[in-house]
Amino acid sequence: MSENFTDRELVQRVQSGDKAAFDLLVLKYQHKIIKLVSRFVREPSDALDVTQDAFIKAYRALPNFRGDSAFYTWLYRIASNTAKNFLASQRRRLGDVAIDSDEVMSREEALGLDDVATPENILAKDEVQHTVFETIENLPDDLRTALTLREFDGLSYEEIAEVMECPVGTVRSRIFRAREAVSEKLRALSGE
């Protein structure tokens, strides 16, 4: 089993009429897609609009998604096409000559124009990153090891159990407790 299992299950649920399952896919992939779109679209608010648009397109196209590729690969394609189309339409609006959107992107990247980092964004991101890393660093060894083997090395629970010489149930519990500890700190950070 893997993350693909999770996506397949959620996609099947959406295809069978469970709209709420799509929300879980959004929560799962929103940051990755915002990051991807931000490489194309410079203006942060535009990047969010394009991301939203990409998710809506993905939802509408989901009945035709047959799972030939991983869900994220499929979503990635939709998002990058949506961003390229946005760029192209923006260029047209500005009266620029039709330019290949790939060319636009590489030119903007070369100029460093894809940077959406405002001071507030940088600060917020730094705080989140700092909190996550610091909390993980202060976790008991067994929790930290279980979580890092899972998140950095992508090992399955069974493989982690083998490495750590403990039952799979223990791995499950350690990963959960590690995540809960970090999550609690994040909630404190955001004042929830």
Next chain:
Amino acid sequence: MAGNEQIKSQVSSFMDGEIEKNEVSLLCKRMANDQELREQWRDYHLIRDVLTQQLPEQSNVDLSARIQDALSDEPTFSAKTKVASTGLVKRFSGLAVAASVAILGVVVVLNTAVQPGGGEATILASNTPAPETVATQVAAVSNGVKTDQPMDPRLNKYLVDHSEYAVSASVHGILPYARIVGHPPVRK
């Protein structure tokens, strides 16, 4: 582990694809109705995004509410949506295959008819003069069908004219190689 803790632990396992298939349905239903579980799911993925360096600059953004709003007017899919669309696609693809096979068949027959070694039509072509001239000939071929009806003499003229037109208009196919069948002149 208390009940709530157990469910939260399931959320953690689910994001790793490490729960049993039969547990997914109930967990998803719970997550749909429990804001706290959804926040837990979101935060766990935020942690993953930080660790895998996938966090965007706008790390404090949560688009899910916006997207949910935007999708509120969208139809909910049903198993039928998928089946119906695939059924339609299947039906049309069947028709398309049948049509393709039919067209292919016609093309093959026509090609065979004009290619060397292509059978009866080739023999006919090799035994006859060039296509341009064959059309001007009227072969009074009797194929054993006998008729007592008197033939209109204009019919032969019509057949000749038609064949001339067909060849000069570059109508492709087997027509240039075909014998033009008329009727024997009426002996008086």
